[in-house]
Amino acid sequence: MVHKKATRARGRPRAYDPAAALTGARDAFWNQGYAGTSLDVLSDATDMNRPSMYAAFGDKHSLYLQTLDRYIADGAAALKQNLSREHSLAEGLHRFYENAISLYLEQGGPRGCYLISTATTEAVQDPEVGKKLLGALRGLDHAIELRLSDAKAAGELDPSADPAALSMIASAVLHTISVRARAGESRAALKAIADRAIELICGNFRG
Amino acid sequence: MVHKKATRARGRPRAYDPAAALTGARDAFWNQGYAGTSLDVLSDATDMNRPSMYAAFGDKHSLYLQTLDRYIADGAAALKQNLSREHSLAEGLHRFYENAISLYLEQGGPRGCYLISTATTEAVQDPEVGKKLLGALRGLDHAIELRLSDAKAAGELDPSADPAALSMIASAVLHTISVRARAGESRAALKAIADRAIELICGNFRG
DNA sequence: TTTTTTATGTACCATTTCGCATAAAAATAC
DNA sequence: GTATTTTTATGCGAAATGGTACATAAAAAA
Numbered sequence: 001m002v003h004k005k006a007t008r009a010r011g012r013p014r015a016y017d018p019a020a021a022l023t024g025a026r027d028a029f030w031n032q033g034y035a036g037t038s039l040d041v042l043s044d045a046t047d048m049n050r051p052s053m054y055a056a057f058g059d060k061h062s063l064y065l066q067t068l069d070r071y072i073a074d075g076a077a078a079l080k081q082n083l084s085r086e087h088s089l090a091e092g093l094h095r096f097y098e099n100a101i102s103l104y105l106e107q108g109g110p111r112g113c114y115l116i117s118t119a120t121t122e123a124v125q126d127p128e129v130g131k132k133l134l135g136a137l138r139g140l141d142h143a144i145e146l147r148l149s150d151a152k153a154a155g156e157l158d159p160s161a162d163p164a165a166l167s168m169i170a171s172a173v174l175h176t177i178s179v180r181a182r183a184g185e186s187r188a189a190l191k192a193i194a195d196r197a198i199e200l201i202c203g204n205f206r207g
Numbered sequence: 208m209v210h211k212k213a214t215r216a217r218g219r220p221r222a223y224d225p226a227a228a229l230t231g232a233r234d235a236f237w238n239q240g241y242a243g244t245s246l247d248v249l250s251d252a253t254d255m256n257r258p259s260m261y262a263a264f265g266d267k268h269s270l271y272l273q274t275l276d277r278y279i280a281d282g283a284a285a286l287k288q289n290l291s292r293e294h295s296l297a298e299g300l301h302r303f304y305e306n307a308i309s310l311y312l313e314q315g316g317p318r319g320c321y322l323i324s325t326a327t328t329e330a331v332q333d334p335e336v337g338k339k340l341l342g343a344l345r346g347l348d349h350a351i352e353l354r355l356s357d358a359k360a361a362g363e364l365d366p367s368a369d370p371a372a373l374s375m376i377a378s379a380v381l382h383t384i385s386v387r388a389r390a391g392e393s394r395a396a397l398k399a400i401a402d403r404a405i406e407l408i409c410g411n412f413r414g
Numbered sequence: 415t416t417t418t419t420t421a422t423g424t425a426c427c428a429t430t431t432c433g434c435a436t437a438a439a440a441a442t443a444c
Numbered sequence: 445g446t447a448t449t450t451t452t453a454t455g456c457g458a459a460a461t462g463g464t465a466c467a468t469a470a471a472a473a474a
Contacts, residue, residue: 011420012470033328036242039462049423051464060462111331116386121240121328123389124318134390165403169376172383172400176375179323179382182330183341193379196372218450219440246432256453258434267432415474422469430461439452444445 018056021046025057026067030111034064034122034129065128071114072136079143089151090202093170097194100174104181104190112182116175137171144170148201158203166201173197225263228253232264233274237318241271241329241336272335278321279343286350296358297409300377304401307381311388311397319389323382344378351377355408365410373408380404 028037028045039060043050057063082096104112111117115133123130148163148170150156157163177190235244235252246267250257264270289303311319318324322340330337355370355377357363364370384397 008472009420010418010472012422012472014421031331033240033242035240036328036332038460040460049421050462052422054463055421109331112327117327117331120319120324120386120389121243123391124238124316124324125243130389130391134387134392137387137390137392162403165407168383168400168403169379169407172376172379172404175386176379176382179327180341180344182327182337183344184330184337185341185344193375196369196375197379200372200376215442216450217442217448219442219452221451245430247430257432259452261433262451417472417474419472420470422467424465424467426465427463428461429463431459433457433459435454435456437452437454439450441448441450443448 014052016046016048016052016056021048021053021056022067022070025063026071026114029064029067029118030114031108033118061126065132068115068119068129068132072132072139075136076139076143079140083143083147085147085150089147089156090198092147093198093201094194097174097177097198098191100177101181101187101190101194104178105187110181110184113174113178116178117182140174141167141171156202161203170197170201221259223253223255223259223263228255228260228263229274229277232270233278233321236271236274236325237321238315240325268333272339275322275326275336275339279339279346282343283346283350286347290350290354292354292357296354296363297405299354300405300408301401304381304384304405305398307384308388308394308397308401311385312394317388317391320381320385323385324389347381348374348378363409368410377404377408 024045024047025042028041031037032041037060039050039053042060042063043053046053048056053063057066078099079096082099083092087095100113104110115136119129119133123133145163145167148157148161148166152159152161152163157166173193177193180193181190231252231254232249235248238244239248244267246257246260249267249270250260253260255263260270264273285306286303289306290299294302307320311317322343326336326340330340352370352374355364355368355373359366359368359370364373380400384400387400388397
């Protein structure tokens, strides 16, 4: 039997929580963008001094890439849950958009999707960011398309429905919600957009 | 009779073209974002030295706002032309998206929509930018909705069609095309998205 | 207790960034 | 020609930025 905490790390224990630090860094980038966020701000946001940040996450660029990875992983997990076949398609899409809108408007003012709001700007000059962004966009398309194909097979969608086209629309609606949220659109307006999209995607069918 | 060039400005003539300089500045911001573009880069891009830039456009922030204004005005003019009633709705939307895709992929790598790719990031920290962005988004929605209402009245759209909902979709598709273009998606893929959207919006009707 | 290991905290450095002062240049007005 | 006006050109300077050296603190190991 091995006690997890039995063997403690050798030297001085770290004074910060790595996961919380990454969240703090992400929130700072989220508010000010990659280029607009200084190491001083990141140091405050992570509750770490500069050398510790460096030791833990590497330089600013490397830290940013790690926040992107975690956001993408978290988003994929939430997506999988929301679009599981436990709920109807309409219900799943409803949860999916509600979840997104809440995330985009969370605490301290609107901010939109982390990728669209910060990574898109950098994607042109930074191939690593561009690659992660494109991968995430395609991943979302793909996951939704799979769910729509299932729905079509299950009779939840009209037999003439085109899952590829509809999944593109569903993604586009998420993207527009992100942009509008960050621009300052109200929660009610964003919800109305989501509701209209769900109606349009699901047509007259209800699972 | 007054000759336009008869009375020349008093002092040393300017060595730059104001409109071209604004275009150069815009392109620099477009590539690197607002925060990521330094005055040195802007000075190169405008072919102006720093004091001249200041005299002509004010500080970096003021210059950026002016590039936004011009982009928004240009976009509105192009939109008006593409969605005029000279063409059918489907044809108009086709021109609209083709025009956008060409702009988003123009010269020197993909870049997306100038507003979505650069202003969105700043919108949270910079209320002036946020206001301009939100205004532009709503302006697009409104213009498309008007065109769709006309199309409905003219029998180009199904009588049951909802212009407000469809215009939101049409805008969303433009937004997704911008994000995907900047992320590196191919022109063919972007065109496919536009075509699917047009089909979906226009339904089975053709004007 | 002493050594070793790991993390912290202060302070620093080179560079970049934004913005402006100042002088020279190029035109018109007198 | 001289004065006036407007722009250009060089370059400076304060502040901010990304990144790191170095000494110290806090733990386990010997």
